[in-house]
Amino acid sequence: AQSVTQLDSHVSVSEGTPVLLRCNYSSSYSPSLFWYVQHPNKGLQLLLKYTSAATLVKGINGFEAEFKKSETSFHLTKPSAHMSDAAEYFCVVSETGNQFYFGTGTSLTVIP
Amino acid sequence: KAGVTQTPRYLIKTRGQQVTLSCSPISGHRSVSWYQQTPGQGLQFLFEYFSETQRNKGNFPGRFSGRQFSNSRSEMNVSTLELGDSALYLCASSLQGRAFFGQGTRLTVV
Numbered sequence: 001a002q003s004v005t006q007l008d009s010h011v012s013v014s015e016g017t018p019v020l021l022r023c024n025y026s027s028s029y030s031p032s033l034f035w036y037v038q039h040p041n042k043g044l045q046l047l048l049k050y051t052s053a054a055t056l057v058k059g060i061n062g063f064e065a066e067f068k069k070s071e072t073s074f075h076l077t078k079p080s081a082h083m084s085d086a087a088e089y090f091c092v093v094s095e096t097g098n099q100f101y102f103g104t105g106t107s108l109t110v111i112p
Numbered sequence: 113k114a115g116v117t118q119t120p121r122y123l124i125k126t127r128g129q130q131v132t133l134s135c136s137p138i139s140g141h142r143s144v145s146w147y148q149q150t151p152g153q154g155l156q157f158l159f160e161y162f163s164e165t166q167r168n169k170g171n172f173p174g175r176f177s178g179r180q181f182s183n184s185r186s187e188m189n190v191s192t193l194e195l196g197d198s199a200l201y202l203c204a205s206s207l208q209g210r211a212f213f214g215q216g217t218r219l220t221v222v
Contacts, residue, residue, distance in 0.1 A: 043213045
């Protein structure tokens, strides 16, 4: 069985400071892992995807995530937060390729 | 390249009615999956279709059904609507394990 746990339901950072959104996963196989972002009244946008090619994955808008198998973690980071980063972030796991299991989401607030 | 298109964007229905939502995937994508998003339950997988066949199904009652046409467009149907069915319904089309989501249909049941 596969599942995802996002450890923080809400994260608040000041503009220009680093962002860390935490995610732990559970999977019976070698999963694909994703981070998606959802802005208010918008659909989900793919930030990045891990598929075992490299443990450090770079995504769009300066985000990156590191896959740590020993810790079953896939935390999302960004060196410097921007106001436009304020949104809901979802960590997602998939084993079959087309069936995705979402975490409960982390709401990111960026303080000017 | 056009993205995933969901229609309608907003819908208000009465308890007991039925509703059909539509999803047009990205051209060339044969896999379409559906998700329900609510504040209490988050994003939950409903079902996935590939080449007109349902391949996977989430843990939802039989009132929720879907189908996919030969052009990969998909529809989702909910019968005998309940207040708890009020949600944002998202459709995703996938290719090579990468999913692209539509903006969703917001269904309100009154």
